[in-house]
Amino acid sequence: MSNDLTVQRQSELALCDTMLEETSASAPKILCKKGVRSKGGEDLPAGTEYIAYPMDALRGACRWENDMPVEQRVGRIADKFPSFNKDNFPPDEDWKPQVAMVLEDPATGEIATFVSASVGGKIAVEKLINQTASAVKRGNGDLTPLVRLAVSSFPSEEYGTIIRPAFEIVPKVSIQTELNDKVPFNDDLADI
Numbered sequence: 410m411s412n413d414l415t416v417q418r419q420s421e422l423a424l425c426d427t428m429l430e431e432t433s434a435s436a437p438k439i440l441c442k443k444g445v446r447s448k449g450g451e452d453l454p455a456g457t458e459y460i461a462y463p464m465d466a467l468r469g470a471c472r473w474e475n476d477m478p479v480e481q482r483v484g485r486i487a488d489k490f491p492s493f494n495k496d497n498f499p500p501d502e503d504w505k506p507q508v509a510m511v512l513e514d515p516a517t518g519e520i521a522t523f524v525s526a527s528v529g530g531k532i533a534v535e536k537l538i539n540q541t542a543s544a545v546k547r548g549n550g551d552l553t554p555l556v557r558l559a560v561s562s563f564p565s566e567e568y569g570t571i572i573r574p575a576f577e578i579v580p581k582v583s584i585q586t587e588l589n590d591k592v593p594f595n596d597d598l599a600d601i
Contacts, residue, residue: 459512529573
């Protein structure tokens with residue numbers, strides 16, 4: 410019986426993954442330019458926390474016309490969707506690389522999609538995927554970590570230091586850690 414439940418649960422999770430991927434295009438977009446994050450045109454402060462779905466991250470390409478995206482060719486990194494290669498697109502069309510990752514507000518459950526066409530955005534998503542996969546393999550991580558929006562940088566020979574987005578995994582605090590804090594107790598209250 411438990412094997413049937415395991416198969417059913419795996420099927421439900423696969424369905425959820427598919428539905429999140431298929432509907433993420435309608436979610437508000439989280440963008441980052443020069444270290445400033447915005448969602449739907451409103452600034453997001455550094456330190457804003459989200460539940461991330463890095464194992465469902467997408468990569469591919471987006472075609473632009475008149476500063477607007479008009480076509481996307483993206484797929485899950487987990488399904489080995491190929492990285493962007495300019496040679497695979499007509500030279501007279503404006504195709505740019507793109508990465509996307511679903512984020513969930515832990516308080517409201519609202520879904521948003523981090524989207525980037527920059528090298529820095531790609532680095533941010535790939536670093537989070539690597540950190541998450543390594544932590545899960547070590548047995549001390551989740552496939553859907555709580556992350557904090559942050560800013561980092563990388564060197565460029567052509568442009569110097571480039572500011573980029575980053576996702577910091579928020580460490581979990583165990584009940585044991587909470588019980589071992591340094592808050593003093595008043596022994597006089599123990600007799601009450």
